[in-house]
Amino acid sequence: MVPISYYLILAAVLFSIGIAAFLIKRNVITIFISIELMLNAVNLTFVAFAHMWHQVTGQIFVFFVMVVAAAEAAVGLAIIISIFRARKTLNVDEIDLMHN
């Protein structure tokens, strides 16, 4: 049996990579992917704990997260496309209308 800590360490590594990418990358799509990465890191911990406690709640939660993430991806990609149409760029440092 694989110990729980392995899952958690893997989730923490994935989550950290997600955060790092979110902070470092400038391309909106890459940032979007890093958010997905973080969500899935969290999903991994949910599943691991659900398995550990023999409870189904965690797995149900994961489905919810996936559904929300899918919806978010749909909306988000639509926004990204419209931004690209308007500004011909996907660099977040240039999409700063709210700044100042």
Added chain:
Amino acid sequence: MPQNYLWLIPLVPFAGFLINGTLGRRFPRALISAVALISTFVPACLVAWLWSTMLSPGAAASITLNSGAWISVPGFHVDFALSVDHLTLIMLGVVTGVGFLIHLYSVGYMAHEEGYWRFFAYLNLFMFFMLVLVLSANFLLLFVGWEGVGLASYLLIGFYFRKTSAANAGRKAFVVNRIGDFGFLLAMFLLIAHFGSLDFSTIFSTVDAHPEWHAVRFLTAICLFLILGAAGKSAQIPLYVWLPDAMEGPTPVSALIHAATMVTAGIYMVARCHVLFDRSPAALTVVACIGAATAIFAASIGMVQHDIKRVLAYSTVSQLGYMFLACGVGAYTAGIFHLLTHAFFKALLFLAAGSVIHALSGEQDMRNMGGLWRRIPVTFWTMTMGVIAIAGIPPFAGFFSKDEILFRAFDSGPLGKVLWIVGLITAGMTSFYMFRLWFKTFFGESRFEQPSLESHGAAVHASSSSILVMEAEHDSGHAEHSHGVHESPAIMLLPLIVLAILSVIGGWVGIPAALGGHDEIGHFFDPIFASATPLESSSGHGFELVLAAVSVFVAVLGFYMAYVLYYRKPGASTALATRAKAGYALLVNKYWVDEIYSAFLITPLLMFTRGVLELLIERGIVNGSARASSMTVRGFAWATRTQISGNIRSYAGWLAAGAAAVIAAMIFGHSLWVRP
């Protein structure tokens, strides 16, 4: 019943103040005068009505009007209450009567001045507060009037506020009076602490109910603090210094506030509180000594002054000293009697001096006067009445009141003999300096030089020639104002004549039995001072006559010296001044009192203020702490402001760092604050 209308007496002048003070700027001068005169004439009529009802047979000795509670807390209660007894009646008569006459005079005197409306508004304000002061039935309301007349005095001394000396004089009067008011306040606190009340009747009846309270410490303390207050308001040593400087104000103000009414408030207050003072021989001795010392001190300064108004100012200080002396020897009747006659003749003298100044287009220095008696005869004759009255020559008013004081002083034990001698010397000096003024102003050669047209507006008559031209259109009688010595208009002469008559006959209400009179004023005050004044003296009538003869002799001696020095041998006074150089310097420099105060009190106080209060406390602590707190906030704001970059990823970074910190605290911090 008159008490229902009592509140009208102070409030009518107040209404006059409000009208002239708010709308007067747009009024024509005639309307301003009408408002001011009506609002002083109405109270005068009410007071006359009050006199007639209070003096009718069977009338109550005092009436009270209580308009309800002012301050009411457990253990302490003060009402808005006015009360009138015979002492108040005299004061009311003086304030409204002399006040009205001086208002009348001012209409003529101030006719060419800028700020006409302001002057009459202040004058009515003064009347309001003075009437509140004398009508009050408790110490607190009296204090309101007390402070209010101080305010009006300040405003009117500084009436020519563009002149630095006038503005400074106003400030000086205010600050010196503050010292006295501080004493008055302490006295009130002590009264509250010991009596739980500030009501005159409550306090006095409590004292009357405790015959064993003789020379007890708290009563002496209260009296001493009251004396400090009275010394400030009534210009006694050591607080007299403001009154001579107060002559910077217009002359009618000097007559009304700084001679006839306000400065007598201290004497009124001491007389009002005679029940307290009678229980404290020490305090009475202090009053008598302060009074005698002030009388002779101020009279000696008055002998060498050159400014006609300053002579009268020192004379006022000196006469107030007489009144203090009278109160100090327990002769309150004599003190108030002198207050009454003094109000007549000193108001007369000031107004006549104002008429002289008016005639000479603002000249106040007696060295530049002389020979005026033919040219301004009405002023001359009325002023002569005032001079004789103050010099104490019978049967003029001043003789009876001054003589009464001297006699009572002589009659009051061993210290009284010393006080009597001091008073007698002062009487001689008074006669001397008044006749000196008289001779220098009205006799000898005219030393008056016509001022050039440019300098005409400089002094008292600060009117520009353009105003003169405008005035001349509807007031052609004043066109001669700018050329030559001239008699004052009728509206100024009428008050002079009335006051001159009062200065002659005003003393007749108090002719002592020794001179074949009935001493009406003494009986008039019987209900108030009955316990204080011995009805029959121990020395007998014959002795009283001898004392009277001595004081008349001294007065005539003063006249003779003035006659020799300033009329028969005009050069003799300067020769005397050079021979007695040290003494003359001492007097001319007013004993260097202002300089001494400046060196020992004002300069150290200013150094303390600037060094400790301003630099250390104000700038160091107050400003420093304010600046430190603002710098803290600013620094914090700077640190956070730089983080509000608008860059989403930096926010996300902070969010992540924060989340990491929270998780770290949950994991590792747990062992720090939960003891196993």
